[in-house]
Amino acid sequence: MITLNHYLILAAALFCIGLYGALAKKNAVAVFMGIELMLNSVNINLVAFNHFMSHEKLTGHIFAVFIIVVAAAEVAVGLAIVLSIYRHRKSSTIDDMSWLKW
Amino acid sequence: METSTILFYLFAAVILISAFKMVQSANLVHSALYMIASFIGVACVFLLLYADFLALVQILVYVGAISVLLVFGVMLTRRGDILESNPFNSLKLAGILVSAALFLMLGRLILLTDWKLTAPAATSGTINQITDLLLGDYALPFEAAGILLLVALIGAIIIGRGVENKK
Numbered sequence: 001m002i003t004l005n006h007y008l009i010l011a012a013a014l015f016c017i018g019l020y021g022a023l024a025k026k027n028a029v030a031v032f033m034g035i036e037l038m039l040n041s042v043n044i045n046l047v048a049f050n051h052f053m054s055h056e057k058l059t060g061h062i063f064a065v066f067i068i069v070v071a072a073a074e075v076a077v078g079l080a081i082v083l084s085i086y087r088h089r090k091s092s093t094i095d096d097m098s099w100l101k102w
Numbered sequence: 103m104e105t106s107t108i109l110f111y112l113f114a115a116v117i118l119i120s121a122f123k124m125v126q127s128a129n130l131v132h133s134a135l136y137m138i139a140s141f142i143g144v145a146c147v148f149l150l151l152y153a154d155f156l157a158l159v160q161i162l163v164y165v166g167a168i169s170v171l172l173v174f175g176v177m178l179t180r181r182g183d184i185l186e187s188n189p190f191n192s193l194k195l196a197g198i199l200v201s202a203a204l205f206l207m208l209g210r211l212i213l214l215t216d217w218k219l220t221a222p223a224a225t226s227g228t229i230n231q232i233t234d235l236l237l238g239d240y241a242l243p244f245e246a247a248g249i250l251l252l253v254a255l256i257g258a259i260i261i262g263r264g265v266e267n268k269k
Contacts, residue, residue, distance in 0.1 A: 002110045002150075004217055010114045010147070012208040014121055014140075016201040021125040024197030026189045029175045030130060033137050036168060037121055040144050043156070051151045052219050058231050062240050064156055065232070068163050069247045073254030075168050079175045080262035087264065092179035095191060 007048035014041035028082045028092045032075060039071045110150055117143035130176045130187040138169045155229045 014037055021034030043064045050060025086092050117140050124136035141164040148157035180187060236244050 001104070002107055004219060005212055006110065006114075007147070007151070008212045009209055010117065012205055012212065013118055014144075015208075016205040017118065017121040017125060019204065020197045020201040021121075023200060024190050024194045025125070026191045027130060027187065029172060029179065030133060030188050032172060032175070033124060033133060036137065036164070036172075037124070037140065040141065040164070043160075044144060044147055047148055047151045047153045047156060051153070052222050053217065054220065055152075055223055055225065058228055058235060061153055061156055061228060061232055062235050064153075065159065065236070066243060066247055068159060069251060072163060072168060073250055075171055076258040077254050077261065079171055080258040082175060083178055084261050084264060086179040090181065092181075 004048055004052040007044060007052075011041040011044040011048070014038075014044070026093050026095065028085075028094050028097075029079075031094060032078055032082075036071060036075065039067055043067055106150060110147070113143050113146045113150065116140070117147070128188050129185055130180075131173070131184060133188055134169060134173050134176060137172070138165055141165050141169065152225050153228060155232050 018034045018037030018041065021037065022031050023034075025031050025034065046060040046064045046067070050058060054060075082092055085097060089096055120136040120139035120143065124133045124140060127133045127136060141160060145157045145160040145165070148154075148160055176187075
């Protein structure tokens, strides 16, 4: 029997793998992939809570839809910024993006 | 064992293994492919939770749109050998430590918390109820999400096109 805990542990593991990717990667696009994994794990949590704790109202599903919207907007703007930086610096390595640091 | 139990462990293995391979892979295109496999696994988990609409949206938006966008990002910003396009930075060990610590903490919290569960029931189709909620109770956030998408679209176009410096 699969309980809520199984889904929560799965989401926590996925979140931590995404965090590892976002922290330990050099390429900006790889960092985006890690962030997408983290957002996905949050969606699993929301849907699992909705299913096991209040399945009469689909509030968790609505929240997940909004998270997907925000993730799509974030990835579009973020990739535009990465492309723009790449045009100026010929690099998509995060360590090179240090204009605002002195 | 029940069929749903076997399916859950199967999908969980697909998600976690492909997510881990995504982080470990040294080739950025392979990373993107593993990420797509992980997203499809998440869509299957949504189906196990009777979230049919979200599973479809997951396939459509994540597998169809976001991964294509990320692959475009890989192709447009590539330099040098693609085989070594996805290296780790100097924080690899610290990243492993932080993520493992966070996972242990989250796992302990999840197992210790006494969740107030209700008996889960199989629902037949969530789309009707989601449309009712989106255009009823959540109409204002729905419009705000539309404006956010519009602003993100315009912002992405302007940033991506580049501002011309004419004096």
